[in-house]
Amino acid sequence: MPRTIIHIDMNAFFASVEQQSNPELRGKPIAVIGSGRTVVTTSSYEARAFGVKTGMNTWEARQKCPHLIFVVGDNRKYTHTSSEIVRIFLEYTPLVEVFSIDEAFLDVTGSLRLFGSAERIAYLIKARIRHSFGLTCSIGIAPNKLLAKLASEMQKPDGLTVIRPEEVSPVLERVPIEELCGIGSRTHRQLALFGIRSCGDLGRFPVEILRRKFGVIGERLHCMGLGIDDSPVVPVEEAEEVKSVGHSMTLERDIKERKDILKYLLQLSEMVGRRARRYGVAGKTVHLTVRYADFTTFGRQQTRKTPTSNSEEIYAEVVAILGSFVLTQPVRLLGVRITNLCYQREQLPLFAEERKKALATGAMDLVNNKFGDFTVTFGSILDNEEKGSHVISPAWRPSGIRNVDVK
DNA sequence: TCTGGGGTCCTAGGACCC
DNA sequence: TCTGGGGTCCTAGGACCC
8 A cells, every 4th residue: 555655744843933023133144053962962053054053053153153142042933843843744744743743644544635736735835834823834646654754855945845655766777876765974975985876776786795884784875775674653642651761951151070070960960850840750770971072972871770760869870970970171061861761650640631731632742742841840959050052953063073983 | 162962773792691 | 520501781882852
């Protein structure tokens, strides 16, 4: 049974939302940033014309575009708008997968008869989003998620691209492999060593060699080259439960004093514990992440006898982990995460209620459950002068990171 | 003023038990 | 005394996504 999948990608989402909420910003080059040591999260198309890109630091962005306007991001605004947009999607199919705050997959196979065609649904959605929010999006229509996402990338902004089943092979023949979702810079480079450049090349390449080189990923790569993807569109209420909860922060300045480090670790432990308790989860394993001034990053973890969501217990584990090795450089970033999660619904009836409510109320809660925790307030921990950047990015691709080849 | 923060999945090696 | 193998859990790190 062939499916029809729509992928919707909001154009310059955060920047466009800001331009809509503040008319003075419309038509101008703006960049949404976090606070502290931060990078450009999203830039408006006017700014992109000057070469301002996601991931640039503010200094570099200013060099590219001297009259660039910096706007500190407001996650609440973005999650709210995102929720409202998902509400629109749900009017066309119940099968909506919220892929990120500005992207979604819709399986409209069962809605075609009612609305006429996938293109018509796409036009209706575009019109609704433009009318209600003044925002544009790029839409891809294809027989599966892999190809729908590829299609939506093809025309920006405000595009609509259809890849019909009979067009799959000829289209893939000329698409570079790095355009596919799932092929990052490392895999791209490894495949290039085999002389594989286009999806066509990838599909023709012997699968055994891919399997030997990449393990289970090899199989998947082969299918991707052929445009095969059977993964279903998973509505949020059927999505798997989260597997880890964590927070990290890049500090305003690199620090080496143990007491300063502990201060931030307490704050991070509290943030993690609080969120875990709200989700009704407890973790058996506690992870500490450290990034040094020179950007080398490593982690240490410790598994407890019993799971915990208690901030003090998490903090105690983190302190123990920190004591188990020697810091050799000033610290740039600290992170705390719990994994090996147990769900404690029976102990937290409130959570069950919230979950039920979430399922009933729809889009708003769905999105908030997935992305709504951006605005963490740290009640008891107030003396840390920096809170880091809490603007999450819809798409950040490292531009200047030095990758060291393994072999 | 070089380089964020939230996740998932996979691999590989070691400990430990039967 | 020696010689395996399977299974599971744990740890560290890497690749990928937004």
